[in-house]
């Protein structure tokens with residue numbers, strides 16, 4: 001049998017990122033067809049289906065079971081991911097699950113057990129920074145030895161604002177989780193312990209612990225600090241600098257232009273994650289589709305990475321609540337990963 005040249009995708013969750021990925025798969029990337037969508041809100045699903053030329057399914061589980069669907073994108077809220085990822089694995093269909101893989105350690109372990117029992121990788125998790133040109137260049141510089149052995153990394157993850165439904169722990173499980181995954185990948189080391197410190201709260205913070213400083217101790221001795229600010233108002237600002245024994249490497253300015261005028265230099269700040277990481281998601285989904293069309297999910301962040309990020313997130317939430325240093329313990333890594 002020859003491999004299909006077009007991947008027929010079903011998308012579950014047609015909110016912000018679901019619609020953005022549908023636009024990407026229908027207007028930017030070739031070799032992908034969005035054939036089905038589902039959302040807990042059927043009105044939204046039907047509207048998005050009509051725009052995309054797809055069929056709206058009343059339930060995501062029916063979408064996964066449909067013969068017309070080769071592969072699944074899960075873009076619903078984090079707490080619903082487990083149900084859909086497990087169903088996709090049971091159906092033997094590749095599944096791209098937006099981060100986080102699931103919201104509890106136990107749910108991630110159930111997904112891992114199902115995938116290991118299946119015997120090959122089916123799951124990719126949406127930790128897109130691994131596909132970002134700036135982070136890739138940073139990793140390449142680090143691995144070239146140009147700045148010597150890494151000692152520390154300073155990160156900032158600033159959102160202009162976050163949705164009204166954000167709960168205090170979402171600042172970690174939904175926002176800081178990107179740095180948690182990124183540093184594991186950047187340094188090729190697991191995170192051994194976590195602490196959370198808080199200055200006085202921003203007047204824009206509402207009920208959120210905003211801002212906060214997360215300190216990650218990596219098993220290889222590298223120390224990482226991550227500033228999380230989710231209401232900075234001025235834009236979406238993602239920063240990173242690694243200190244090595246012989247030099248530093250930093251993420252550059254993402255603005256495409258800089259304007260010099262009236263004695264000032266001005267560079268635009270991205271408005272949100274779509275603005276900053278738009279082309280990164282393109283590369284991410286291209287790589288995922290190519291691996292699936294090529295015969296199986298390979299490369300890219302998988303279930304083990306989703307699990308490790310969830311365990312560190314849980315530890316950070318405990319550190320936030322207790323003010324204590326929390327050690328991280330991971331399960332034994334299955335041979336599949």
Ligand SMILES: NC(=O)C1=CN([C@@H]2O[C@H](COP(=O)(O)OP(=O)(O)OC[C@H]3O[C@@H](n4cnc5c(N)ncnc54)[C@H](O)[C@@H]3O)[C@@H](O)[C@H]2O)C=CC1
Nearest residue numbers: 013014015016017018039040075076077078080098099100
């Ligand atoms: N990689 C990245 O940078 C980003 C990832 N995300 C992740 O994507 C996921 C969705 O986030 P957003 O699009 O921002 O949220 P959103 O609230 O805009 O959209 C979520 C959609 O899922 C639907 N939904 C909720 N429960 C469902 C269920 N059981 N079955 C089917 N549909 C259901 C909602 O009705 C809504 O339309 C989250 O896990 C989030 O963390 C979101 C933004 C950026």
Ligand SMILES: O=C1[C@@H](O)[C@H](O)[C@@H](O)[C@H](O)[C@H]1O
Nearest residue numbers: 157159162174175176178273
């Ligand atoms: O994943 C994302 C959102 O869900 C999250 O709410 C934002 O804080 C992140 O910057 C964005 O990349």
